[in-house]
Amino acid sequence: VHRLRSVDNLFVVVQEFKDYQFKENKEDALKDLEDLVKKLPWTNPLKVWELNNSLKKKKTKRKKHNLQSTASKEKLNDDGEEEGRDQKDASKQEDCAQNAAGVEPVSGQDTEKTQGAASRNGGEEEEDNEQSDAKDELQAGSGSETKAGDGKTSEGEAKVLKFRVTCNRAGDKHSFTSNEAARDFGGAVQEHFQWKADMTNFDVEVLLNIHNNEVVVGIALTEESLHRRNITHFGPTTLRSTLAYGMLRLCDPQPTDIIVDPMCGTGAIPIEGATEWPSCYHIAGDNNPQAVKRAANNICSLLKKNENKESSTSLGIPLDIVQWDICNLPLRTGSVDIIVSDMPFGKRIGSKKKNWDLYPACLMEMGRICTPGTGRAVLLTQDKKCFAKALSRMGHIWRKGQTVWVNVGGLHAAVYLLKRT
Structure with missing residues (x-):
């Protein structure tokens, strides 16, 4: 499950409520959340959390401090109750395996369906999402551990676990904020398990995801989002690796394709x-020297990381980076199989006004370098009106194959799959 490339965060579902009735009154609504803690089936999810931890420990021993949690070969389906899902967008997830202790399975889409590959990545935050980690800093009572204590006595006496609750809330019908929900729910978790609240050095992260009337309680299995896997130098609008993966997969790269x-x-x-499709050749470019420099640094970091993997031969990666002008590319006509790009939204980079000239010029030049008949392009943009207009003028070069809606950092954007005529 940790190896899925289009998933940002994994967590095991403790329980899911499709239509949770929140009380109108704030105090009552919060009291209900507190009372929920005692009723939840914690035992199996905590076993999964322990299993996940033991795998992480083994791995850090093996690879000194390689913290990327990608290569664990979990078989979490053993108990049939593991369900890893993208924290941010819990509604559209693939089931990594079936239901958590008697929870309804979520429409088990096959992970291989390209359709949702990009859309599943959810966005950073939806507009009304508040994310917070409010905690009760109540002092936990004695160190007696309930339920979660069974597997953890290896260090002599049971160690009191540290935890935090993170609440993601979206929707305008709630009488409480995510801070208040996290605080009260956290207080109840603390009483129930006698764990100690700690915002930064926690062992267990309990997730409370509230989306309108949908409530999902979970335990995090990833410490930091998996989308940070191969970027070390971030720019003002760095695309998440998970979304980049979804876009690449949408165009179904074949060996020896030039991308x-x-x-x-x-x-x-x-x-x-280059990491996921090493049998293709990847060429990247940008007109901004600063961007080209950052990209080059990211490639260097990746090469270093590959060297550290203790392989006898450190392989390079099939990727070149060039500074160029998008409207005048130094590539032969019809020489490229696939174009994948994140177009300027006109927000942080460029402007909506400039896009009206830029988009048609880009589509024209991309059409020139792309192989007629088989060439394809996957383009991400939030400036949908401008893109649609530009595309309508290029009907003789590009046909629109499919559109996938995605949420990019709270902006409603679209990924377009285009086929070269």
């Missing part, structure tokens, strides 16, 4: 491409 990202920024797309 170009003409506006690569910090290189998230080509780096993800």
Whole structure:
């Protein structure tokens, strides 16, 4: 499960409520959340959490301090109650395995469906999401551990676990904030398990995800989002690796395909491409020297990371980076199989006004370098009106195949799959 490339965060579901009735009154609503803690089936999810931890420990021993939690070969399905899902967008997740202790399985989409590959990544936060880690800093009572204590006595006496509750809330019908929910729910968790609240050095992160009337309680299995896996130098608009992966997969790269990202920024797309599709050749470029520099640094970090993997031969990666002008690419006509790019939204980079000239010019030049008949492009943009207009003028070069809606840092954006005529 840790190896899925389109998932940001994994957590095991303790219980899921499709239609939770919140009380109108704030105090009552919060009291209900507190009372919920005692009723939840914690035992199996905590076993999964322990299993996940023991795998992480083994791995850190093996690879000194390689903290990327990608390569664990978990078989969490043993108990049939593991369900890893993207924290941010819990509604559209693939089931990594079936239900957590008697929870309804979520529409078990097959992970291989390209359709949702990009959309599953959810966005950073939806507009009304508040994320907070409010905690009760109540002093935990004696060190007696309930339930979670069974497997952890190896260090002599049971160690009191430290925890925090993170609440993600979205929707405008709630009488409480995410801070208040996390605080009260956290207080109840603390009483129930006699764990100690700690915001920064926690062992267990309990998740309380509230989306309108949907409530999911979970335990985190990833410490930091998996989308940070191969980028060390971030720019103002670095694309998440998970979304880059979804975009690449949408165009179904075949061995020996030449894949170009003409506006690569910090290189998230080509780096993800070269890592996951090493039998293709990836070319990246940008007109901004600063971006090209950052991308080059990211490639260097990746090469260093590969060297550290204790392999006898440290392999390079099939990726080149160039500074160029998007409207005048130094590539032969019809020489490129796939173009994958994150176009300027006109928010932090460029402007909406500039996009009206830039988009048609880009599509024209991309059409020139792309192989007629088989070439394809996957483009991400939030400036949908401008893109649609530009595309309508290029009907003789590009046909629109499919559109996937994605949430990029709270902005409603679209990924377009185009086919070269």
